[in-house]
Amino acid sequence: MERFLNIILFLSLFAFITLLYEDSISGFFRRVYTVNEQEISKWDYDTMHVIDTPGCKIPNYEAFDISVRGKIQPGNFMNCEGTPNFVRLESTCLKVDRSALQISKYKDSFSFCRVHTIYRPRSGEHHNYFKYINERILTNKSLCLKSDMVRVQCFDKKNVTIYTNFFWIYQKNETFETLCEDRSRKRSENPNITETLSVLLLGVDSTSRLNSQRFLVKTRQALTQKFHSYEFKGQNIIGMDTFHNLVPMLAGKSLLELKKDGKFGNVPMDNFDFIWQEFEEEGYRTLFAEDAAWMAVFDYVKQGFRTFPTYFFNRPWSVAWESARTPCMGGRSEPGAIMEYMTKFVDVYKNKPYLASVFITSLTHDSQTLSAELDEILSVFFNRAFESSAFNNTILFFYGDHGLRYSSTRSTDIGTHEVQSPMFFVTTPKWFSEKYRTIDDNLRRNTHKLTTLYDLHETLRNILNFNGEEVPQYSVHQRGESLFSEVSDTRNCSDVGVPESMCSCSQYKKVNNISLIYRKYNLSDIVVTKLNDLLKNHKAICEHLTLDKTIIVYKDTSKKRLKAFKITIRTSPGKALFEAPVFLDSKTNEHKVGQILRINKYGDQSRCVNDYVLRNYCFCKNQ
Template sequence: MEQLLKMVLCLSLFVLTAFFYENNLFHKVNFGALKVYKYDTLISRNDSVYIIDTPGCKIPNYEAFDLSIREKILPGRFTNCDKTRSFLKISSNCLEIDHADVQKSQFKNSFSFCRVHRIYRPRQGQHHNFFRYIPIKGRLMTGDQLCLESDMARVKCFDRKNRTIFTELYWIYQRNDSYEELCDKRLRKRMDDPKITENLNVLLLGVDSTSRLNSQRYFLKTRQILEREFNSFEFKGHNIVGMTTFQNVVPVLTGKSIYELKEDGKFGNTTMDNFQFIWKDFEENGYRTLFAEDAAHMATFDYFKPGFQNYPAQFYNRPWSVAWWYAGSPRCMGGRSEPEAVMEYLTKFVDVYKSKPYFAFVFLSSLTHDRQELSAEMDEVMSKFFTKAYESNAFNNTMVFFFSDHGFRIGRTRWSNIGMYEVLSPMLFITVPKWFSDKYKKIDKNLRNNANKLTTVYDIHETLRDILNFNGRVEEHSSILRGESLFSDVSKTRNCTDVGVPESLCSCSHYINVKNFSTLYATRNLSTDIVSKLNDLLKNHQSVCERISLDKTISVYQEVSGRKHTYRISIRTLPGKALFEASVSSINDKYHVGQILRINKYGDQSKCLNDYFLRNYCYCKDT
C-alpha cells in the first residue's frame, strides 16, 4: 500500500510539472516571492460562477491565469538602478559625499566635486510646469556637509575634466512650524464640535492601469501584506465611471463627474485651483495635506491641462517631478526610480504624522501606464512601503485606499472577454485600523458586505465625507443613491445605471462572441456607425485631422443579460490602423453608439491636436 501511494504521488508531481511546463508558467511567476511568502497555489480556484452575485449586478468570477489568456501574460520585469547608485548620503536633511561609495564606483580616480541647487517654484501664481534652479553652495567636496533648508534640491557631481558624472534629485521632508501651529489651531476648533468622535488619517494611494486580476498576477507581495498583516478589504465589484485617469479621479476628490465639474467636460484652458477638492475641507479641519505624483508629463491634472497655478496642498512635489521630467525622465536617478523616490518621501511623511491628522493623495503612473509587466517592479516598491508602515505601526490611525483608476487598456490580453472585463474593474483595497473595526462593528460588517457588491469612485468620495464628519453613526438610505458611504450597507439591488456607470463601461453586462456576424451585418453594418461617430467627433478639426474610414471589423460581442440589443464591437480604421472599441445599442430600430475607446497606442499620430480627449481619435494630416 505504501509503495502504491509513493507511485501515485510521483505520478501526480510529474503531471503537475508537465502542466506548468506545457503552459509556459515557470517564468511567469515570481518564485522568489512565492518562496518568501509561502503561497500555497499559483492559481486560485473559484468556488462560484460569479464574483459579484446580487439582484442588481452579476459579475463572472474570471481567473487571473485563465487558459484563454495565459500565454499572453508577460513575465514580470524589473529595472536595475544599481548602475546609478548615489555618491551621497543624507542624514537629518544634511548632505555629504559618501567617500566609500565614490571609491567603489567607476569614478574613484576621476571624481572631483558636486554642486547643489534648490528646486524652486513660488507657492502661488505660477505656470504648472514652472521651476528654476537656485545655487545653494559653490562646491561640495568630499568631507563637506551641507544642511538643506528647502525641501527640493538637485545635486550634480563632476569629474576632474568638469564633466557631469552623476545627477540626483531630492525631495526631503521639512517641518514648517507656522503651518504646524495653524493645523493644531484648526484641529482644536474641530474637536470643540461634540459631533466629531474620531480623527482618522486618510491615505489615497493610486497605481495607474491596474485591474483587480492584474494585481493577482503581479502584486504578489503587496497583496500578501495587505491581506495578512493589515485589516484590509478587497472590493471585488469596483467599476470605473470613465476611461481616463482624470474621469475616475475627479469623482473621488469632488463627488462629481467631469461634466458636473464643468459642463463641456473640457479642461484644456481651465486651471484646477478654484474647484472644491475634498482635501481643502480636510485642511480646514486641521489635517496636513499632501499631493504627489510621478510622470509629470502625464500627471492627472496636467496632461493637456494647465494643472494648478497655486500649490493645492502644503506638501506638493510637482516642481521636483517636472525637474525629473526635464532631466529626460530617466528610469533611474541616484539608484532609484521616480516612484521609489516618491514612496521614500511618503514613508517618512506617514511616520512623522502617524499621530497627527493628515490627508494624502499619491498617484503613480510611470511604471504601469504602458507596461503591464512592470507591475512586478511596482509590487516591490509598494510591498516595501507597506512593510515599513507595518513595522513602524504608521497606520494605527489611518484609513488607506489602495486603488487604481482603470484596468490596462491596451496589450495582448485586451482582445479577450477577460481583457474587456479587466479594463472596467480596477483594483481597490481599503485598509482600516483593527481598533476601529473592533470599536465600530457595524461599519466593519458593512465594509465586508460591500466588498462583494457593485461599487464606484462615488462611493469612495462619500466614505471620505464620512471620515471628515465622523460621528460613529451609520446612515442608512431608503433609496438608492449614486454614491453611498461604504460605512453604510449599500443597496444589493443597485445596478450600473443607479451608480453613474455608462452601459458601455458596466462590468455587470455579459457578452458572448458573435463569431459569424455577417448575418447581423447583412441588414446594417454597425461598424460604419462607429466610424460615422468618429468623424462627427472630429468635424471641427477637419483642417488638421484626416477623415477616418473602416478597414476591418475585428470582433463583435452581443450582450445577453439586457432587455435591449447591445453589441460591443472592435474595429480597425484607416489611416493609421487605429483600433477602437464601442458599444452599439438598438431600441425600436434606433441605434446609439456609446463611448468609443482607443485600445492601441496613438503615439505621434495625433500630435497636431491639443485636445486630450480627441487625441484618441485624430490622425494628423501631416503624419
C-alpha cells in the same frame, strides 16, 4: 476489436497526459508569479461569479486562465541599483558618501558637488515652471538644508558632471504646523466628531484586480497578512482614463458636472474644488504627489495647478526630475524616490491627521513590464509602515484607476473585463474594526458588491465627519454611497454612474456570424459615422475615417426591446482600434452609440489635437 481497444487506450493516455500538462503548466505559472498559496485559496475559483447580486453579476475570471496565460510575461526590474549614489540624505542634511566613491571609477577624480534649490512660488506660476536657485557647495562636510526640493550635481577634477540626483526632503514648517494644530483643536470641540483618522490614497495606473494578483504579489502579501485589509472584487471604472476616474474620487462629480463643456485644456485646475481643501480646513496636513510629470493627471493636455493644491506638493521636483531625461538616479527610480519620502511622511505624522494622495504612473501605464519594480517599491513601503506602526491611525485606500487598456490580453474576454475592473483595497487599523463592528461588517459585505470611486469620495466625507457607528443611511440609490454603510445589492451600473460600455455587469455573448449582423444592422458604419461626427470641428487637421475591418461583435443577452451590441472595429487611416456599444430599438429602429473607446495606442498620430478626449480619435493629416 484489438484495433478499437488500442484507439481507446491511446485516447485515454492522451487525455491523461493533457490533464497532467495543464496542471503542470498552471503550477509553473503560479510558482513564477505567486508565492502565497493561502491567498490563492481566497480567490474562490469554484464560484461562477465574483459578484452575484440582484443588480449585478460579474464573472469570476481566473488570473492565469488558459486564454491569457501564454500572453503574460514576468515583471522586470529597472536595475536602478547600478546607478551611482555618491550623496546620502540624513534627516535634512546631505553628505558625500566616501565609501561609495572609493569603489567607483571616480575615486581619484572626484572634486565637489553643487546643490541647487528647485524653486517655484506657491502661487502665480505656470504648472511646469521651476528654476534652480541658491547654489551651495558640498565637499567633505555635511550640508544641512532648509529647502525641501533640491538638485545635486557632482563633478570631477575636469569639471565634468559625474553624478546627478534630485531629493525631495521633508521639512517641518512651524507656522503651518501651528495653523494645523489650531484647526485640530477647533475640530476636537465639535461633539459630532468622534474620531479623527488620517487618510492615504495610494493609486497605481492601469492596474486591474487580476493584474495585482499576477504582479503585485509581495505588496498583496503585506496588505493581507500584516494589515486589516478588505479587497473589493466588484470595483468598476467610471471612465476610461485616469482623469475620468480621479475627478469623481476627489471632487465627487463627473467631468461634465465639474465643467459643463467637459473641456479642461484652457483653464487652470485651481478653478475647481477638491476634497483635500475641506480636510485642510479641519486641521489635516494635505499632500498630493505624482511621478511622470508629462502625463500627470491634472497636467496632461491641461493647465494643471497655478497655486499649490495641497501644502505638500511635489510637482516642481517631478518636472525637474523629468528634465534630466534618465529613469534612474542615485540608485532609485522616480516612484522609488516618492515612496521614500512617503515613508518619512507617514512616520512623522502617524499621530497627527493628514490626507495624502499619491498616484504612481510610469511603471505600469503602458505595460506590466516593470511591475516587479513597483511590487518591490510598494512592498518595502508597506512593510516599513507596519514596522513603525505608521498606519495605527490611518485608513488606506490602495486602488487602480482602470485596467491595462493596451495589451496583448485586451482582445480576450478577460482582457476586456480587466480594463473595467481595477484593483481596490481598503485597510483600517485593527482597533478601528474591533471598535466599530458594524462598519467592519459593512466593509466585508461591500467587497462583494458593485462599487466605484464615487463611493470612495463619499467614504472620505464620512471620515471627515466621522460620528462612530452612525454611518449614512440611504433610502434610495445614490450614485456614491459611503463604504462604511452597507451599499445596496440591487444597484446596477446606471445607478452608480458607469456607462454601459464600461459596465462589468453587462452579459455579452460573442456573435459568430458577423456578416449576418452587419447586413441586418450595419453596426460598423454606425460607429464610424459617430467617430467622424465627433471630429467634425477638426476636419482641417484630422483625416476622415473609414471602416477598415470589423474585428468582433458581442450581443448583450440581458436586453429585450433595446438590443445592445458591443463592437470592435479598425479604421483607416492609422489602423486605430475602437470598441463601442450600439443600442438598437427593435420597435422604432432607432440607434444610439455609447462612448467609443480607443483600445490601442494612438502615439503621435493625434499630436495635432490639443483635446485629450479627441486625441483618441483623430488621425492628423500632417503625419
